[in-house]
Amino acid sequence: MSQNQARIIDGKALAAAIRKEVADECERMVGAGLRRPKLCVIIVGENPASKVYVRNKRKACEDCGIDSVTVELPEDTSGEELLDTVNRMNADSGVDGILVQLPLPKGLDEEEIIAAISPEKDVDCFHPSNVGKVYIGNPVFLPCTPAGIVELLKYAGVELCGKRCVVVGRSNIVGKPVAALLMAENATVTIAHSKTTDLKSVTREADILVAAIGKAKFFNSEYIKPGAAVIDVGMDRDEDGRLCGDVDFEDAVSVCGPITPVPGGVGPMTVAMLMKNTLKAAKLHLT
Numbered sequence: 001m002s003q004n005q006a007r008i009i010d011g012k013a014l015a016a017a018i019r020k021e022v023a024d025e026c027e028r029m030v031g032a033g034l035r036r037p038k039l040c041v042i043i044v045g046e047n048p049a050s051k052v053y054v055r056n057k058r059k060a061c062e063d064c065g066i067d068s069v070t071v072e073l074p075e076d077t078s079g080e081e082l083l084d085t086v087n088r089m090n091a092d093s094g095v096d097g098i099l100v101q102l103p104l105p106k107g108l109d110e111e112e113i114i115a116a117i118s119p120e121k122d123v124d125c126f127h128p129s130n131v132g133k134v135y136i137g138n139p140v141f142l143p144c145t146p147a148g149i150v151e152l153l154k155y156a157g158v159e160l161c162g163k164r165c166v167v168v169g170r171s172n173i174v175g176k177p178v179a180a181l182l183m184a185e186n187a188t189v190t191i192a193h194s195k196t197t198d199l200k201s202v203t204r205e206a207d208i209l210v211a212a213i214g215k216a217k218f219f220n221s222e223y224i225k226p227g228a229a230v231i232d233v234g235m236d237r238d239e240d241g242r243l244c245g246d247v248d249f250e251d252a253v254s255v256c257g258p259i260t261p262v263p264g265g266v267g268p269m270t271v272a273m274l275m276k277n278t279l280k281a282a283k284l285h286l287t
């Protein structure tokens with residue numbers, strides 16, 4: 001008999017609730033005679049996954065009553081041309097948030113481009129000054145995917161204070177910043193990665209496992225402590241080309257506690273937190 005205590009954390013439902021809050025606040029602003037918040041999304045090239053993400057962001061803006069503009073630049077755009085576009089958006093007082101979809105085509109320097117975005121418009125929270133503010137505990141914006149993860153855990157009633165979190169993955173977008181946010185919640189945080197020796201013994205210590213390693217269905221039940229909360233940040237393809245996460249969901253549910261599905265877990269929360277940041281940026285520009 002399987003003692004299945006797993007509860008699926010519905011990221012879609014939580015994201016919808018957050019988007020509704022943002023939409024209500026946008027309507028309140030418009031009712032008070034203010035303009036709508038506006039997000040500028042810049043995409044360079046033809047990466048199919050990036051195109052889907054950008055379309056989802058545009059749809060979310062429509063849903064929330066946020067104005068949006070998508071700037072689509074060709075694959076062979078030069079660094080100078082891209083910087084010009086970013087600078088134009090920095091200077092446009094009608095634009096509150098700027099997001100450059102990553103990855104950029106080869107030859108473009110992501111670090112240089114991100115650093116060119118005005119920190120007050122950096123709704124991804126990728127600019128080094130905003131990253132630093134997150135680390136010192138004085139954030140302007142919260143990084144979208146990491147903040148979405150913390151919201152999901154709170155929504156599921158998972159205690160963070162004093163608990164052991166293991167984050168597997170050390171990217172600038174997910175691994176490093178989610179560790180900072182979990183630490184700010186008084187969790188005890190370990191960052192592991194693909195080179196960690198005896199990864200299983202590390203993850204089995206976790207009350208909360210954040211899987212962000214980018215390998216399809218990598219984490220089975222052997223990696224998971226019974227009853228642990230599991231957050232799956234993976235956006236991978238299985239052997240049949242279907243979207244799946246870093247966690248072997250079917251196997252993991254036999255031992256874990258609350259778990260996020262893919263799709264319908266972390267993904268929708270990233271977009272919802274982006275909407276929240278865009279609203280925040282608009283308010284910053286009003287004051």
Ligand code: GUN
Nearest residue numbers: 099100101102103124144
């Ligand atoms: N590529 C993958 N995730 C993200 C994200 O959250 N923001 C941007 N700008 N690019 C990404």
